[in-house]
Amino acid sequence: MGWQITSQSNPRYDSMQGIQSVFEPRSIQADAILALSNWVFAAGSLIFVLVMALLAWAIISRRRHPPLRNTVFIAIGGFAFPAVTLSILMVFTVLVSLHITSPAGENAVRIHVTGHMWWWEVQYEGPDGERIETANELHLPIDRPVSITVTSEDVIHSFWIPSLAGKVDMIPGHVNEITFTPTEAGVMRGQCAEYCGLQHAKMAFYVVVEPAEQFDQWLEEQAQPAVEPVPDLLKAGQQAFVDQGCGSCHAVRGLPGAVGQIGPDLTHVGSRLSIGAGWLDGSVGNLAGWIASSQHIKPGNRMPSFDRLDGKTLRALAAWLESLE
Ligand code: HEC
Ligand SMILES: [Cu+2]
Structure with missing residues (x-):
């Protein structure tokens, strides 16, 4: 059978299959882009084969003159053919470009994403135009246009x-916009696609496309401040967060003093699929690991490892963060 990754050897691999692929389009725009690419690939391959066949024929036949008179041959092969194919392609490309860049319209979901080395700051526009802050994960409703403005x-x-x-x-100091309409529910993955330093490869995020009601509920939850902890363990975790000064880099809405802007907003970090910008699954164990040794997990990132915390404090801290749903 040869070497093969199966769901048995790596369950994660199968579930991840196709979640970050231009060949599995899940929006109107991605569909159009793939269709255009397929046409270009197909036409390009056909022309390549044709040219190679002519070349082979020229080499093998050893005739001094082509079957058509030179001028006719050049007029057709060198001028008419490229002019016609390239014009068709240009019209096709312009039409697709217009289609995929059209404005998202009134009822669009509006999101503003800012790139940081090496994570994503995310702000949703709420029903009254207010900004709802989160990080490293997007949720989008199906069949509704989305407008995302981006900067760095x-x-x-x-x-x-x-x-x-x-x-x-x-781009720092400049705002770009992208619009699209997701057509299928599911979890997808995004990735930073411009080399941005040491941890560029670990600058990713998940995108959850879901039915409208679920999305509305999610957004409503994200708008809420963090819940007050009740059990002692969680209270101790919140206290450790305050004592360690985590709030100087991280915001947790509802927790006095936690208004830092250097790291991701943690108000609902427990609801996210990942931590470390798409790098680790979001779980209480990974949260503890991240806090204790973020510099081993993602060397050079802007959060120091808190490797001197005692086990009890670390557990409490991780449990509290995980409870922030
Ligand atoms: C000097 C600033 C700084 C301090 C202090 C700091 N962090 Fe961070 N933290 C960051 C940055 C920056 C990131 C993003 C790292 C990355 O993914 O590149 C981060 C990421 C995180 C994440 C992952 C969030 C996500 O969505 O991926 C968690 C959880 C976290 N920090 C918890 C803490 C806790 C708990 C403390 C205190 C013990 C703390 N941080 C102290 C800067 C800081
Ligand atoms: Cu980047």
């Missing part, structure tokens, strides 16, 4: 969700 806080990044849309550059 430091270097140039590139925002790319292959299954949903093309790439768009995130």
Whole structure:
């Protein structure tokens, strides 16, 4: 059978299959882009084969003159044919470009994403135009246009969700917009597509496309402040967060003093699929591991490892963060 990754050897691999692929389009725009690419690939391959066949014929036949008179041959092969094919392609490309860049319209979901080395700051526009802050994960409703404006806080990044849309550059001091309409529910993955330093490869995020009611509920939950902890363990975790000064880099809405902007908003970090910008699954164990050794997990990132915390404190801290749903 040969070497093969199966669901038995790596269950994660199967569930991840196709979640970050231009060949599995899940929006109107990604469909159009794939169709255009297929036509270009097919036409290009056909022309390549044709030219190679002519070349082979010229070499093998050893005739001094082509079957057609030179001028006719050049007029057709060198002028008419490229002019016609390239014109068709241009019209096709312009039509697709117009189609995929059309404005998202009034009822669009509006999102603003800012790239940081090496994570994503996300702000949703709420029903009254207010900003709802989160990070490193997007939720989108099916069949409703989405407008995402992007910019950067430091270097140039590139925002790319292959299954949903093309790439768009995130440039400091400049705002770009991308619009698309997801057509299928599911979990997809986005990735920074412009080299942005040491941890560029670990700058990713998940996108959850879901039915409208679920999306509305999610957004409503994200707008809420963090819940007050009740059990002692969670209370101790919240206290450790305050004592360690985590709030100087991280915001947790509802927790006095936790208004930092250097790291991701943690108000609902427990609801996210991943931590470390798409790098680890979101779980209480991974949260503890991240806090204790973020510099081993993602060397050079802007959060120091808190490797001197005692086990009890670390467990409490991780449990509290996990409870922030
Ligand atoms: C000096 C600033 C700084 C301090 C202090 C800090 N962090 Fe962070 N933290 C960051 C940055 C920056 C990131 C994003 C790292 C990345 O993914 O590149 C981060 C990421 C995280 C994440 C992952 C969030 C996500 O959505 O991926 C968690 C959880 C977290 N920090 C918890 C803590 C806790 C708990 C403390 C205190 C013990 C703390 N941080 C202290 C800067 C800081
Ligand atoms: Cu980047």
